[in-house]
Amino acid sequence: TQLLEQSPQFLSIQEGENLTVYCNSSSVFSSLQWYRQEPGEGPVLLVTVVTGGEVKKLKRLTFQFGDARKDSSLHITAAQPGDTGLYLCAGTSGSRLTFGEGTQLTVNP
Amino acid sequence: DAGITQSPRHKVTETGTPVTLRCHQTENHRYMYWYRQDPGHGLRLIHYSYGVKDTDKGEVSDGYSVSRSKTEDFLLTLESATSSQTSVYFCAISRAGSSSGSPLHFGNGTRLTVT
Numbered sequence: 548t549q550l551l552e553q554s555p556q557f558l559s560i561q562e563g564e565n566l567t568v569y570c571n572s573s574s575v576f577s578s579l580q581w582y583r584q585e586p587g588e589g590p591v592l593l594v595t596v597v598t599g600g601e602v603k604k605l606k607r608l609t610f611q612f613g614d615a616r617k618d619s620s621l622h623i624t625a626a627q628p629g630d631t632g633l634y635l636c637a638g639t640s641g642s643r644l645t646f647g648e649g650t651q652l653t654v655n656p
Numbered sequence: 657d658a659g660i661t662q663s664p665r666h667k668v669t670e671t672g673t674p675v676t677l678r679c680h681q682t683e684n685h686r687y688m689y690w691y692r693q694d695p696g697h698g699l700r701l702i703h704y705s706y707g708v709k710d711t712d713k714g715e716v717s718d719g720y721s722v723s724r725s726k727t728e729d730f731l732l733t734l735e736s737a738t739s740s741q742t743s744v745y746f747c748a749i750s751r752a753g754s755s756s757g758s759p760l761h762f763g764n765g766t767r768l769t770v771t
Contacts, residue, residue: 578757589762648698
């Protein structure tokens with residue numbers, strides 16, 4: 548069974564702060580996706596990373612795929628209340644896509 | 657916004673009754689999935705389809721069946737609902753299979769409560 552562990556599980560910060568959430572596994576993934584989910588809605592894809600060491604930026608969000616393709620991080624700069632949501636990572640290995648349990652982020656104004 | 661509609665959005669049912677959830681897509685994507693989302697477990701795959709009448713089991717398929725008679729519709733049936741099947745169910749679609757890293761587009765979920 549491939550497990551993706553996300554940390555922290557919960558994060559509550561003030562507007563303007565920076566934060567990093569992590570997605571770790573003992574398995575190697577051919578690609579890794581990050582999704583954001585808001586209450587009452589389904590997850591929405593933010594980014595896909597496929598190459599070890601790859602860094603992708605989406606406005607204030609920076610995603611990194613580990614060199615060994617076993618882990619990933621999401622860094623948010625100057626968080627805003629609109630960033631509040633559940634952040635999920637999902638890794639592909641073979642034909643299987645495995646989701647982490649998510650990090651619930653709350654950004655307080 | 658991918659054209660995915662789940663119905664119903666909310667349902668309360670009694671233990672032992674059959675329940676069918678519907679997923680309808682207008683994107684003509686080949687792959688369709690049913691997931692359940694529970695606290696402490698994240699998203700877990702129940703069943704998926706890789707074409708009309710082509711389906712396969714996911715990691716938590718016991719007690720569930722699916723059917724796909726048309727490209728646009730994927731039905732999830734709980735044959736005899738149990739309280740452990742109380743959950744939020746999400747349908748997702750993708751253009752290609754999971755091995756390609758193709759992104760999933762999710763519906764807005766069905767909240768099912770089994771009393």
